[in-house]
Amino acid sequence: MHIHKYEKIWLIFGIGSLFIFLTIVGVSAFAKGNQPPSGLTTIDPEKVDQTPPFNKPGLVKTGDNEYQLNMVASAFSYTPAQVEIPKGAKVTINVTTKDVIHGFEVVGTNINMMVEPGYVNSFTKTFDKTGEYTILCNEYCGAGHHMMTARIKVVD
Amino acid sequence: MANEKIKGKATENSNLKGTLASVFLLGFFLIFTWVSVYFLFLERL
Amino acid sequence: MNETLKVDRRDAKLALAHIYVAFIALALGGLAGLLQTLVRSGKFTLPANISYYTILTTHGVLLGLVLTTFFIIGFQFAAVSRTAGTFSDRVRFWGWIGFWLMTIGTAMTAFFILIGEASVLYTFYAPLQAHPGFYLGLTLVVVGSWISGFAIFAHYARWKKEHPSQVSPLLTFMAVVNMVLWLVCSLGVAATVLIQLLPWSLGLVDRINVLVSRTLFWYFGHPLVYFWLLPAYMIWYAIIPKIIGGKIFSDSLARLSFILFLFFSIPVGFHHQLMEPGVEPFWKYVQVVLTFMVAIPSLMTAFAMFATFEMYGRSKGATGLFGWLRKLPWGDARFFAPFVGMLFFIPAGAGGLVNASHQLNQVVHNTIWVTGHFHLTLATTVVLTFFGAAYWLIPHLSGRVMTKAMNRLAIIQTIVWAIGMAFMSGSMHFAGLLGAPRRSAFSTYGNSPQALEWIPYQIAQAVGGTILFIGIILVLVIVTNLAFFAPKGETEFPVGEVAETAERTPLAMENWKLLISITVALILIAYTIPFIDMIQNAPPGSKGYKLW
Secondary structure, eight states, X not given: OOOOHHHHHHHHHHHHHHHHHHHHHHHHHHTTOOOOOOOOEEOOGGGGGGSTTTTSOEEEEEETTEEEEEEEEETTEEESSEEEEETTOEEEXXXXXXXXXXXXXXXXXXXXXXXXXXXXXXXXXXXXXXXXXXXXXXXXXXXXXXXXXXXXXXXX | OHHHHHXXXXXXXXXXXXXXXXXXXXXXXXXXXXXXXXXXXXXXX | OOSOSSOXXXXXXXXXXXXXXXXXXXXXXXXXXXXXXXHHTTSOOOGGGOOHHHHXXXXXXXXXXXXXXXXXXXXXXXXXXXHHOOOOHHHHHHHHHHHHXXXXXXXXXXXXXXXXXXXXXXXXXXXXXXXXXXXXXXXXXXXXXXXXXXXXXXXXXXXHHHSTTOOOOHHHHHHHHHHHXXXXXXXHHHXXXXXXXXXXXXXXXXXXXXXXXXXHHHHHHHHHHHHHHHHHHHIIIIIHHHHHTOOBSOHXXXXXXXXXXXXXXXXXXXXXXXXXXXXXHHHHHHHHHHHHHTTHHHHXXXXXXXXXXXXXXXXXXXXXXXXXXXGSOTTOHHHXXXXXXXXXXXXXXXXXXXXXXXXXXXXXXXXXXXXXXXXXXXXXXXXXXXXXXXXXXXXHHHTXXXXXXXXXXXXXXXXXXXXXXXXXXXXXXXXXXXXXXXXXXXXOTTTOHHHHTTXXXXXHHHHHHHHHHHHHHHHHHHHHIIIIXXXXXXXXXXXXXXXXXXXXXXXXXXXXXXXXXHHHHHHHHXXXXXXXXXXXXXXXXXXXXXXX
């Protein structure tokens, strides 16, 4: 098929840019471990309260400066609703739901997960700055969806 | 076919400079937007 | 290409019926949209205990599903009848069956939403469980659209039989590609509704596999947006050149871009599920790569559009790098509305690349950035193109002509729309980057300082929403005038001709066995392994919840 010379230039430039974008996110994901949250652990959504670690939700120290934050989402709240995290802590957040699909967004960070019944979703982040972060549900879950929130305080 | 190609050549190259400039402006805008949000991602890492 | 210059009266009636329903949906859905932006400004509460989420569901279903599907099928019936000849009685009969099934389905769905039995939004994610009537209504809409699709295929097959070894008319070919795309992708939503959601909402089964249902939905959900976009591209490629007095840049490249859309718009649904548990990151990345491939035909389209405009301007004696811009018919609403739509597709496409890149998606996923994004793609690019098409299509079908006054009003309408959307979508994008969630009523999240930052943007959204509602009133005035009150007369159905310098189109482009095989192969590559994984490693299913 005949293609105009300028269109060839444009397509080489355009497609080339697309491949550069793909390479950047690909290397970042597979070489540096910046994969999106993709928890593969399953759980019985009706037995969340009896299944460790979600039978005792909250922050658990797992190593030198390493923590696990286990959270349970349900209509229309998170447990726990307030968490204090020491500054500089590397925290793996595990979250699951007892009922419908919820979102788990920590405003102003890259923590942004879908929380679906039957699955535990996880994401790891180091909290370098002190301050207060808002957690909110960003997937519609019912009449009280916009009231569903929690706080993280990063303290010295 | 050959005939069409010759005709094609005659009108080509000279008269689509504006198109080339336009699509490149568009392309730079795409790159600018993508890179901006990528930096936001890195900053929040 | 020009089999008949005028759409047959009987075919016109069928097309018009679809277009009327589309604009009624615009009126109701637009009102719902206005109310949403007002609620989110924090300065207004809905009267009589009406739920924000009922309004939101109404808005999404009426504008995302009803306006689009009805306008598209109506437009395609007209375009196919115009370029491939008048329908047989049988094709037209099935077209009407399709229309009535879709209309009954829409009425049913709307009924259950408005009585508050289906506040599940237009994505109806399980395990939120709507009334079975909601799912049944949606099924009728989809089945109706399938029947209309097969009516178009039958007409196309007859044309091919009567014109052996000829290339089909461009608009007909494009309509067929779009309906093939629609058929292949809507199998996914049909599967989740018929096999999973409907039996579960009727109580025949207790539990549902949520992830499988979402995956089937998004297998459908992304090609759905291309089903909206391709008719706009039909108008850009095949009709706008005629309106401005120019030629189609290249028939074969136009067809190639449509074929690429068919290949790459389906195996990409995971880019809506990038933040999701239960899907291996590798498969997410595979679909991210495929999603980027679907940008290529849009890059081609951008070139073709600028080239069409420049070739026309230069043929009128334009000089300099951008002199051709001045030669374009800025005072003609049939050109101006779609042109503004094209301009808005530039930021829309940029945002789309951000959404599709999995790490960038972490920044914007389920924030109001996404809402801002598809109010550029669908609610500006596609919708303004459809409005621009309505300005000649409706009078052509109703046997009337657009007056100068109406044309001027249509230009104003386009400007109003552009300003309103710049406010609304612009502030949505910025608020989204600051973390404001989509699909949420007004909330300060316990006076969180971060949430308080969003309020000025939410007020800007209400300002934009109000301006857009004025735009909706204007377009309804114009459309009503063109359908019922404009002076009687003949309006042209413009169909572009190919530039003399363009190459002849290869017949291989209509090898449907090959095209569909490649489409299916790509879908199988992208989905088979993760889908089997989902079923084999499935957690216990979910009961239904009605939490509104």
